[in-house]
Amino acid sequence: MPMNFAALPARAAAAPGLARWGRHLNATVLVEAGDRAWTLVVRDGVLISADPAAAIMPRFDLALRFAPDGLARFLTSPPPPGWHDLMALMRNGALRVEGNVQPFMAHLFWFKGVLALLREPAA
Amino acid sequence: MIEPIIGRYLRLDLEGRPHRVYVEEAGQGIPLLLLHTAGSDGRQWRHLMNDAAVTDRFRCIAFDMPWHGKSSPPEGWQGEEYRLTTAAYTGMALAVSAALGLDRPLVMGCSIGGRIVLDLAAGHAEAVRGVIGLQSSAFVAPYYDTEWLHHPHAHGGEVCAGVVSGLIAPTAPEADRWETLWHYMQGGPGVFRGDLHFYKGEGDLRPRLAGIDTKRCPVVLLSGEYDYSCRPEDTLATAAAVPGAEAVIMKGLGHFPMSEDYAALRVHLLPALARFDSIS
Numbered sequence: 001m002p003m004n005f006a007a008l009p010a011r012a013a014a015a016p017g018l019a020r021w022g023r024h025l026n027a028t029v030l031v032e033a034g035d036r037a038w039t040l041v042v043r044d045g046v047l048i049s050a051d052p053a054a055a056i057m058p059r060f061d062l063a064l065r066f067a068p069d070g071l072a073r074f075l076t077s078p079p080p081p082g083w084h085d086l087m088a089l090m091r092n093g094a095l096r097v098e099g100n101v102q103p104f105m106a107h108l109f110w111f112k113g114v115l116a117l118l119r120e121p122a123a
Numbered sequence: 124m125i126e127p128i129i130g131r132y133l134r135l136d137l138e139g140r141p142h143r144v145y146v147e148e149a150g151q152g153i154p155l156l157l158l159h160t161a162g163s164d165g166r167q168w169r170h171l172m173n174d175a176a177v178t179d180r181f182r183c184i185a186f187d188m189p190w191h192g193k194s195s196p197p198e199g200w201q202g203e204e205y206r207l208t209t210a211a212y213t214g215m216a217l218a219v220s221a222a223l224g225l226d227r228p229l230v231m232g233c234s235i236g237g238r239i240v241l242d243l244a245a246g247h248a249e250a251v252r253g254v255i256g257l258q259s260s261a262f263v264a265p266y267y268d269t270e271w272l273h274h275p276h277a278h279g280g281e282v283c284a285g286v287v288s289g290l291i292a293p294t295a296p297e298a299d300r301w302e303t304l305w306h307y308m309q310g311g312p313g314v315f316r317g318d319l320h321f322y323k324g325e326g327d328l329r330p331r332l333a334g335i336d337t338k339r340c341p342v343v344l345l346s347g348e349y350d351y352s353c354r355p356e357d358t359l360a361t362a363a364a365v366p367g368a369e370a371v372i373m374k375g376l377g378h379f380p381m382s383e384d385y386a387a388l389r390v391h392l393l394p395a396l397a398r399f400d401s402i403s
Binding site: 021078079081082084085086087088090091092101102105106107108109112 | 266267268271274276277278281282284285286288289290292293294348349351352354355
């Protein structure tokens with residue numbers, strides 16, 4: 001499954017309005033899919049980095065834990081019905097949001113917008 | 124350009140309390156009462172009410188539920204928590220119909236509106252000539268914590284719109300997607316959550332379905348495939364429990380077909396409306 005996390009900060013910076021939706025978002029977010037994981041560092045709505053997470057004792061404020069097959073369906077373009085949105089994945093049991101849920105619920109447009117950018121073809 | 128939609132305020136009692144309800148209408152003919160979704164208002168129907176293919180045959184009436192849109196909450200609202208119930212919602216639809224002098228309207232609702240038309244069909248077939256449920260199901264199980272919809276640590280407008288944003292089909296026109304979401308961003312504090320008290324809890328209408336006689340009150344259910352709140356299988360299960368009910372799963376549409384992509388809905392809606400032309 002292609003997931004270009006390395007390009008995600010640049011794509012997020014180029015997405016119109018995305019930083020505004022997250023203008024008060026400051027968080028370290030673990031994104032996990034099976035045995036792979038990344039750490040997103042967000043400051044004032046700007047995605048500073050999206051690097052592979054530390055293998056041992058990764059630190060984060062909240063974690064988005066995806067079922068790998070659910071994330072793969074989410075990343076198809078266009079995504080199929082029922083797998084096209086983070087909350088659709090939650091409904092299907094393919095995403096668990098853990099830790100401090102408040103930044104996620106208070107900035108839903110930011111989280112949905114950033115992860116949808118992974119659908120774009122690799123630069 | 125001036126649109127044909129006109130709006131007025133209706134004064135009536137609901138559950139024994141005086142209310143001021145905003146009502147829009149357009150067209151002439153068979154009365155068609157339109158019910159909006161939870162946390163939104165009657166503006167969702169503006170495309171339909173500008174469609175001459177509908178308004179040439181139907182008198183379309185969309186009202187904002189109390190607490191929604193331009194309808195005020197009742198006096199004393201500041202001291203209570205808004206919670207929609209089946210009885211209040213059914214009573215409201217019947218009261219508005221009676222206050223406007225409608226003769227057995229066709230009732231079309233979406234989401235919570237698609238739910239309550241099932242109660243109207245089951246218990247008030249004498250008062251309606253038929254029902255159309257968009258994104259209609261008898262029950263939806265909770266799949267997120269609705270406490271966040273009215274919480275001081277999340278902006279109410281943004282979280283309500285953010286929660287429902289994924290219910291819109293990816294193929295919906297951008298302008299219509301964001302107008303649909305804007306309506307959610309304008310909802311009053313706790314109102315969307317109060318509607319969901321009915322939708323995800325109190326308003327389980329599965330026991331009512333057996334009481335629907337589609338010979339007296341025809342039932343048509345139209346649901347978009349991208350809706351993961353009222354899923355296609357939920358609509359199909361509801362239709363299966365109502366002998367004679369018709370159900371169509373609509374490609375490329377989500378939870379808000381009338382506002383997110385009216386052109387795509389229209390393909391399915393006009394034939395559904397046509398069958399009610401001949402029912403008096």
